[in-house]
Amino acid sequence: xxxPEEHGSPTEAPQPAVEExxxxxxxxxxxxxxxCEACDQLGWAKPTKIQIEAIPLALQATPGRLIxxxxxxxxxxxxxxxxxxxxxxxxxxNMDFETEVDKxxxxxxRDRKTFLFSATMTKKVQKLxxxxxxxxxxxxxxxxxxxxxxxxxxxxxxxxxxxxxxLVYILNELAGNSFMIFCSTxxxxxxxxxxxxxxxxxxxxxxxxxxxxxxLGSLNKFKAKARSILLATDVASRGLDIPxxxxxxxxxxxxxxxxxxxxxxxxxxxxxxxxxITFVTQYDVExxxxxxxxxxxxxxxxxxxxxxxxxxxxxxxxxxxFARMELREHGxxxxxxxxxxxxxxxxxxxxxxxxxxxxxKMKKRKGx
Numbered sequence: 001x002x003x004p005e006e007h008g009s010p011t012e013a014p015q016p017a018v019e020e021x022x023x024x025x026x027x028x029x030x031x032x033x034x035x036c037e038a039c040d041q042l043g044w045a046k047p048t049k050i051q052i053e054a055i056p057l058a059l060q061a062t063p064g065r066l067i068x069x070x071x072x073x074x075x076x077x078x079x080x081x082x083x084x085x086x087x088x089x090x091x092x093x094n095m096d097f098e099t100e101v102d103k104x105x106x107x108x109x110r111d112r113k114t115f116l117f118s119a120t121m122t123k124k125v126q127k128l129x130x131x132x133x134x135x136x137x138x139x140x141x142x143x144x145x146x147x148x149x150x151x152x153x154x155x156x157x158x159x160x161x162x163x164x165x166x167l168v169y170i171l172n173e174l175a176g177n178s179f180m181i182f183c184s185t186x187x188x189x190x191x192x193x194x195x196x197x198x199x200x201x202x203x204x205x206x207x208x209x210x211x212x213x214x215x216l217g218s219l220n221k222f223k224a225k226a227r228s229i230l231l232a233t234d235v236a237s238r239g240l241d242i243p244x245x246x247x248x249x250x251x252x253x254x255x256x257x258x259x260x261x262x263x264x265x266x267x268x269x270x271x272x273x274x275x276x277i278t279f280v281t282q283y284d285v286e287x288x289x290x291x292x293x294x295x296x297x298x299x300x301x302x303x304x305x306x307x308x309x310x311x312x313x314x315x316x317x318x319x320x321x322f323a324r325m326e327l328r329e330h331g332x333x334x335x336x337x338x339x340x341x342x343x344x345x346x347x348x349x350x351x352x353x354x355x356x357x358x359x360x361k362m363k364k365r366k367g368x
Contacts, residue, residue, distance in 0.1 A: 025046060025047075026039050026044070026046070026047055028080070029047055029051075029052070029080065059078075063092065063097045063100035063101055063104065064097075064100055066100075066104060067100050067103050067104065070103070070104075070107060077107070078104075078107060078108045078109075079108075079109065080109075081108045081109055081112060082109075082112055082113065083112065083113050083114075083115065084108060084112055084113070084114045084115070085114075085115045085117070086114070086115070086116050086117065087117045087118075087239070088117070088118055088238050088239065089116035089117060089118045090118045090120055090121065090122040090258075091118075091238065093122070114133060119261060119262060119265065120145060120258040120261060120262070121140075122258075145258065145261055145294050145295060145296075146295060146296065147261060147264055147265070147268075147295055148268050150268045150271070150272065150273040150274065151264060151267065151268035151273075151274050151275070151276060152273070152274070152275045152276070153264065153275075153276050153278075153297075153299050153300075154275070154276070154277045154278070154299060154300055154301065154302035155277070155278045155279075155280050155288065155299045155300075155301060155302065156170075156277060156278070156279050156280065156301065156302050156304065157280045157281075157301070158279060158280070158281060159281065159282065160281040160282060160283060162309070162313075163251065163279055163281065164192070164195060164316050164319075164320060165309055165310075165312050165313050165316045166279065166304070166309055167181070167192070167196075167249065167251060167279075168196070168199060168312050168315075168316055169304065169308065169309045169312060170249065170277060170302075170304075171196070171201060171229070173304075174246075174247055174275075177228075177246035177247050177275075178222075178225070178228050178229070178230075178244050178245055178246050178247070179228065179229045179230070179245075179246070179247045179248075179249060180230050180232060180236070180242075180245050180247075180248050180249070180266050180267070181229060181230070181231045181232070181248075181249045181251050182231075182232060182233070182234065182236075182237065182248070182249070182250050182251060182252065182254070182263050183231060183232070183233060183251050183252050184233070184252035184254075184255070185233065185252075186207040186208055186209040186233060187327075188251075188252065189205050189206070189207045189231050189232060189233055190205050190207065190209075190327060190330075191323050191324070191327055192231050192251065192323075193205040193231045194322075194323040194326045194327060195316075195319050195320055195323040196229060196231075198319040198322050198323060198326075199315065199316070199319050201228075201229055202226075202227045202228050202229060203227065203229040203230075203231055204218045204221055204222060204227040204229065204230055204231070205218060205231050205232070206218045206219060206222075206230055206231065206232040206233075206235065206236050207232060207233045207235060208233060208235050218230070219240075222242065223242055225244065231251075234254070234259055234262075234263070236266070237259060237262040237263045237265075237266070238262050240266060241269065242266065243269060243270070243272065245266050245267045245269075245274065246267060246274060246275065247267065247274070247275045247276070247277065248263060248264050248266055248267045248274070248275070248276040248277075249276070249277050249278075249279070250263060250264075250276070250277070250278040250279060251279055252279070253278060253279065253280060253284045253287050253288060253291075254287070254291075255287065257287075257290045257291045257293075257294040258294070260278075260291045260294070260295075261294075261295070263276075264276040277302050278291070278299070
């Protein structure tokens with residue numbers, strides 16, 4: 001299941017391979033009492049194979065969308081539910097989803113099996129396990145928070161004003177790899193993506209202020225390797241399985257230490273090797289120390305040549321200026337009309353100022 005978000009529709013997964021002996025009556029299928037009586041009057045004693053196959057056995061949805069269907073979709077109910085699965089349980093049981101989860105729990109059968117999955121256990125999940133579950137069983141791979149052995153973890157202690165310059169240096173040094181770069185806000189994600197595009201990198205953003213279709217478009221382009229750099233907020237830190245991610249960069253350090261584990265978990269998956277680099281500025285020392293304490297290890301410094309980094313300053317400063325211009329133009333355009341179909345975040349010709357930046361891919365194209 002993807003990171004919790006309030007977009008999209010539930011996904012129904014029909015599973016035709018069902019033994020007829022398991023379902024003997026229409027009531028077993030979750031059909032309402034009125035319809036069961038109608039079936040009896042029609043002489044239908046038990047459902048046919050076609051009727052069984054027409055009813056999905058698995059329903060996957062975000063809490064908000066599920067509530068929407070329960071309240072507004074006629075005939076939709078969960079009275080026949082036998083298994084409740086919460087993926088990323090620590091996030092779903094957070095305050096953001098507490099109201100929705102309470103509503104769902106009130107309308108589903110009490111006689112059911114509940115499964116909670118998460119890479120990080122919180123006090124709220126532990127409290128629920130003790131108080132709300134009957135005869136709970138806990139299965140844990142490890143009792144402490146840790147990252148996989150094949151993940152090489154580094155940090156960079158740098159001045160805050162040179163973060164962009166060091167990011168460009170790392171992308172040049174590790175050229176040929178695919179990157180996931182995590183930022184703390186939607187605005188910074190968009191700005192950094194524009195900055196990197198102005199310098200000729202194939203970067204694409206993914207954040208909560210994008211429409212669902214654009215988010216899926218960004219994700220599909222990155223999965224298809226049409227883009228080598230995905231800049232994202234924590235909306236992409238959970239639930240994504242992209243095998244070819246080589247390097248994770250924590251451009252903005254996570255404020256919650258456990259989010260670090262989810263972020264770096266986007267690489268070095270299923271036995272593969274991977275690399276993570278965390279930027280630490282003069283304002284992030286305490287947060288970084290908490291992360292080291294959580295994972296139980298001291299991270300080494302990623303080797304850099306400071307003189308080579310400073311040589312990039314002029315080009316990066318110019319790209320920053322144009323990125324701010326593009327971001328401002330984009331904001332003004334969005335205010336003028338929110339229904340402009342031609343406003344595509346990822347088209348090469350969407351915004352023309354990038355061709356003015358020295359060294360950018362669009363340099364040779366004539367400006368508009």
